[in-house]
Amino acid sequence: MAEALLRHYAGDRFETVSAGTHPAGLNPDAVAIMEEIGIDISAQRSKSVDEFLSDRFDYVITVCDSARESCPLFPAHATTLHWSLKDPAAALGAREVRMAVFRRIREEIACRVRELISTLA
Numbered sequence: 001m002a003e004a005l006l007r008h009y010a011g012d013r014f015e016t017v018s019a020g021t022h023p024a025g026l027n028p029d030a031v032a033i034m035e036e037i038g039i040d041i042s043a044q045r046s047k048s049v050d051e052f053l054s055d056r057f058d059y060v061i062t063v064c065d066s067a068r069e070s071c072p073l074f075p076a077h078a079t080t081l082h083w084s085l086k087d088p089a090a091a092l093g094a095r096e097v098r099m100a101v102f103r104r105i106r107e108e109i110a111c112r113v114r115e116l117i118s119t120l121a
Contacts, residue, residue: 001030001033001034001041001105001106001109002018002061002063002109002113003016003017003018003044004034004039004041004044005039005106005109005110005113006113006116006117008039009110009113009114009117010113010117013117017047017052017055018044018047019047019048019049019050019051019052020046020047020048020049021048021049023046023047023048024046024089025046026041026042026044026045026046027088027089029088029089029095029098029099029102030088030089030102032099032102033099033102033103033106034106036103037106056077056078057078058077058078058079059078059079059080059081060078060079060080060081061080061081061082061083061116062080062081062082062083063083063085063109064084064085064086064087081116083108083109083112085105085108085109086101086105088101088102088104088105088106
């Protein structure tokens with residue numbers, strides 16, 4: 001969601017990739033929640049951070065505490081930011097409950113992304 005939201009709000013001002021420490025596939029609830037706001041992420045794929053270890057980044061943003069703890073170190077020139085967000089995929093309960101968690105996290109990410117863009121502008 002963060003990758004798509006940054007791309008949506010920043011356009012082509014940033015080259016954006018996302019990856020996880022334990023990729024588990026594209027979550028259908030994430031696809032549905034993003035579609036609600038007109039962003040199609042159905043063509044995205046779940047990637048491992050291992051795919052990007054040799055790449056150069058200006059910023060590395062972790063979005064959950066477990067990722068921060070297990071994220072590999074990227075070269076020192078990258079500025080690292082941490083956004084302590086709950087993993088919506090870990091939400092339990094009926095679909096309506098899970099979707100509410102995804103919506104809340106989507107809005108938290110959108111807010112952080114807009115703040116980041118504003119700060120870097």
